[in-house]
Structure formats: structure tokens, C-alpha cells
Amino acid sequence: MNEVVISTAYITLGQMLKEVGVIDTGGMAKWYLSEHVVYVNEEEENRRGKKLVPGDIITLEDGEKYQIVAN
Template structure:
């Protein structure tokens, strides 16, 4: 499991995808989420603006898991 450390209250799903290098720009998030299945805490999520808070787990279609942790 990969940890994403944030120093703010939350990070959006689109920001996370950019942070981990899945997409190059924030604008690509909408496309990525329409073409690939992403799970947040075990539930399918397709909103790029979904707020992720410490403790949330994000699973990508390839099985990669990210956990949000606070700084």
C-alpha cells in the first residue's frame, strides 16, 4: 500500500491522480475516470472533485492501493 501524505484537510481525487503520476494535467482526470474504474473505500467513484481525507483508501483498476495520511 502506498501512502499519500497531505498537509491540508483533504485532497481531491483529481489532485491525487496527478500527484501519483497517473495523469499529467488536472483536465485529464475527467477522461481517466470515465475510462477506468477507481474505488474509494471500496466503492466505485467517478467524481474528480471527490474529497479524500486521511484514512481513505483509493484502489486503481490495476490493483494499486493508495492510503491518504496526514502530515
């Protein structure tokens, strides 16, 4: 499982996807989430503004997993 380290209280799903290189720009988040299945804590999520906090686990449709970790 990959870790996404944040130094703020939360990161949005769109920002996280950009941070890990799944999408190139923040504007692509809406398109990506409409075309691909993404799970946050094993629940399907399609809101790019979903706030992710330390401990959340994000799973992409290819099986890649990321955990949000506080700095």
C-alpha cells in the same frame, strides 16, 4: 500500499491522481475516471472533485492501492 501525504484537510481525487503520476494534468482526471474504474473505500467513484481525507483508501483498476495520510 502506497501513501499519499497531505498537509491540508483533504485532497480531491483528481489532485491525488496527478500527485501519484497516474495522469499528467488535472484536466485529464475527467477523462481518466470515465475510462477507468477507481474505488474509494471499496466503492466505485467517478467524481474528480471527491474529497479524500486521511484514512481513505483508493484502489485503481490495476490493483494499485493508495492511502491518504495526514502530515
